[in-house]
Amino acid sequence: MAVLTGLSGHEIYCLAKKGLxxxxxxxxxxxxxxxxxxxxxxxxxxLVGGEVERVTSVIHEGRLRAYERMEREAxxxxxxxxxxxxxxxxxxAGGTTVEFLAIGSGVRHAxxxxxxxxxxxARPEGFxxxxxxxxxxxxxxxxxxxxxxxxxxxxxxAIGLGGGVKGAFRGLARGEVREFSEIFNRTRHLALxxxxxxxxxxxxxxxxxxxxxxxxxxxxQEMIMxxxxxxxxxxxxxxxxxxxxxxxxxxxxWNIIHAGYMPIRLVLGVSVYSLGLAGGLTSxxxxxxxxxxxxxxxxxxxxxxxxxxxxxADARIADADDVxxxxxxxxxxxxxxxxx
Numbered sequence: 001m002a003v004l005t006g007l008s009g010h011e012i013y014c015l016a017k018k019g020l021x022x023x024x025x026x027x028x029x030x031x032x033x034x035x036x037x038x039x040x041x042x043x044x045x046x047l048v049g050g051e052v053e054r055v056t057s058v059i060h061e062g063r064l065r066a067y068e069r070m071e072r073e074a075x076x077x078x079x080x081x082x083x084x085x086x087x088x089x090x091x092x093a094g095g096t097t098v099e100f101l102a103i104g105s106g107v108r109h110a111x112x113x114x115x116x117x118x119x120x121x122a123r124p125e126g127f128x129x130x131x132x133x134x135x136x137x138x139x140x141x142x143x144x145x146x147x148x149x150x151x152x153x154x155x156x157x158a159i160g161l162g163g164g165v166k167g168a169f170r171g172l173a174r175g176e177v178r179e180f181s182e183i184f185n186r187t188r189h190l191a192l193x194x195x196x197x198x199x200x201x202x203x204x205x206x207x208x209x210x211x212x213x214x215x216x217x218x219x220x221q222e223m224i225m226x227x228x229x230x231x232x233x234x235x236x237x238x239x240x241x242x243x244x245x246x247x248x249x250x251x252x253x254w255n256i257i258h259a260g261y262m263p264i265r266l267v268l269g270v271s272v273y274s275l276g277l278a279g280g281l282t283s284x285x286x287x288x289x290x291x292x293x294x295x296x297x298x299x300x301x302x303x304x305x306x307x308x309x310x311x312x313a314d315a316r317i318a319d320a321d322d323v324x325x326x327x328x329x330x331x332x333x334x335x336x337x338x339x340x
Contacts, residue, residue: 150227
């Protein structure tokens with residue numbers, strides 16, 4: 001039968017250089033409900049603010065079940081691995097029912113007989129899954145990383161009524177809204193801790209190609225980090241027994257490793273700033289005429305500098321030589337209040 005794959009021609013060419021050929025597109029799904037008790041508990045927690053543990057747990061379970069079903073399908077088809085793994089969800093029936101989807105493209109070793117686990121239930125020796133596409137997987141392998149498993153860390157969180165009220169009053173004045181900065185900074189570091197633990201449990205000493213996504217979920221937000229648990233034999237102590245983390249693309253990582261560097265840790269800093277009531281009104285009126293809006297210029301400069309200072313503090317803890325690939329993301333939480 002013809003192979004039906006999600007791999008592009010470029011990806012197939014790159015994988016062939018590593019002795020891999022395409023298998024079929026594989027899919028797994030799971031439909032979950034939070035339930036009445038979970039909804040009540042989540043509503044109470046949402047008033048307080050911070051992580052909504054029950055919702056985090058339900059989302060994590062749904063994503064994991066979908067992934068495991070996708071992996072079983074790949075086993076049954078005789079694949080040796082899955083590349084380009086993604087994890088999504090779709091909310092049905094007014095948001096009370098959620099379908100989780102895991103999708104990837106199976107790959108096989110050229111010329112090898114497909115593995116045959118008993119009943120398709122066991123994980124074959126050497127089977128792997130990765131978030132990297134075919135081209136990225138080439139770079140991953142060529143840089144000395146052996147992919148083990150697609151991993152993720154997620155946090156469902158709410159600002160909360162308490163934080164929201166404090167933040168609203170603080171938002172009347174220009175500057176950082178620390179209540180919001182602390183909540184967002186905590187959730188992002190928590191997601192990083194969880195993806196790191198998953199990689200360690202899978203036997204990896206690195207999580208590479210990390211992507212960060214933020215999705216609305218029933219009046220809350222879910223922050224998820226997706227990546228690939230991998231093993232690299234060339235990591236020096238103390239990283240031999242720890243887990244390094246990186247959000248560089250596999251191509252970027254391939255380049256810096258060949259230049260003599262090794263990633264240590266994904267570092268991040270979060271800063272929530274408000275224009276303030278007066279600043280907001282001033283900026284609004286100034287935006288009606290052509291020219292610079294000094295209030296916005298200085299606010300964005302100050303907020304960016306604050307976020308960079310937090311990144312620098314993270315890097316000092318990691319004992320890094322350099323911080324590379326810095327990216328700045330700006331989200332509008334409410335009009336006049338921005339997260340960097």
